[in-house]
Amino acid sequence: MTHAFTEINAAFPWFFAAVVFVFGACIGSFLNVVIYRLPKHESIVSPGSHCACGAPIAWYDNIPILSWLILRGRARCCGRPYAFRYAFVELLTAALFLACWVLFPPAKALCGMVFVGLLLPATFIDLDHLEIPDVFSLGGGVIGVVLSFAVPALHGHHGDFFLLDSFRSGVDALVGLLAGSGLVLWIALLAEAALKKEAMGFGDVKFIGAIGAFTGWQGAVFAIFGGAVIGTVWLALALIWQKLTGRAATVAPRAETPEGEPAALGLGVHIPFGPMLALGGLAHFLFFHDWVAAYFAPLRGLL
Structure with a gap:
């Protein structure tokens, strides 16, 4: 398995870095849920992500980083603005995960x-x-x-x-x-x-x-x-x-x-x-x- 990893990394040096970045962005999306819900003693598992108006957020509107950019920081269901910090936490997590992968x-x-x-x-x-x-x-x-x-x-x-x-x-x-x-x-x-x-x-x-x-x-x-x-x-x-x-x-x-x-x-x-x-x-x-x-x-x- 180590040999296969080495071969893939040699042939496509960007592949694992890209995977780590995307993985970090997804973890950042989860951390946003933790940051918001944990101090309120709410479950971080259920219910699923939802807007402040109560409407559930569809998966295609919950893509880390991209959804905020595509929707220009506004909820599709009601048009309410939501903070750039959500995308920032996702981007920051992705960047730090990538830094760990590159450095160590x-x-x-x-x-x-x-x-x-x-x-x-x-x-x-x-x-x-x-x-x-x-x-x-x-x-x-x-x-x-x-x-x-x-x-x-x-x-x-x-x-x-x-x-x-x-x-x-x-x-x-x-x-x-x-x-x-x-x-x-x-x-x-x-x-x-x-x-x-x-x-x-x-x-x-x-x-x-x-x-x-x-x-x-x-x-x-x-x-x-x-x-x-x-x-x-x-x-x-x-x-x-x-x-x-x-x-x-x-x-x-x-x-x-x-x-x-x-x-x-x-x-x-x-x-x-x-x-x-x-x-x-x-x-x-x-x-x-x-x-x-x-x-x-x-x-x-x-x-």
Whole structure:
């Protein structure tokens, strides 16, 4: 089977990439359902996709990415507009699946696709509701550890002894989970003590543990501090826009008062940190793993 795969890939180098892209778009369509229904505690299986007016959506109007373009963002049944974000999530999922396929061997690429499938819905649900469901944080941590034992290449172990590599990879995942969540927990506790109020939700603590299970402790550390940098830049740009125009930027993160009321960006409000952690973790997984591993190599040698 491996020989047949190699032959097909050599003869048609675009074939598997195209399949992965289409598969990713279909998964993105499903993730849209998860993002919309899960916070409302609705089934993600039934009923089937339907318009806001209640009419079911035909299969030919539910083709990922293409249907939004063909219908110009309006429902065929009633003409209501629906957000570009549905097509964006499908396109983003497809692009990230393709990136995993292009950058990694097949086994690690599949693990990367699972990672993406956990990060994206967690990100958009946190943006919408300022919460990260446990299925993505606790569940993601368990999945990351299990995949690490099953696919040692996930943590860069490629030796000749599978059982030894599997053990090392699993340990890397467990250390990443515990170190990542522990570091964020201490940051949250110290910030709460200094500010005399909650500085970070416990959902972020669990979420970084899931990221660490896929990326190891180095990836968890990178996600925390890389996420902080991303968040700082994002908030700075949003605040500048708000100051210059007198209105919130359309891509600004949602903000709430400590009592849960919508608020403008500023001091003393709650904003989602999960998307920033996800961006940091994804950047490490796709692009910065080798650089971060080399940076932490002296410290790793002491542990």
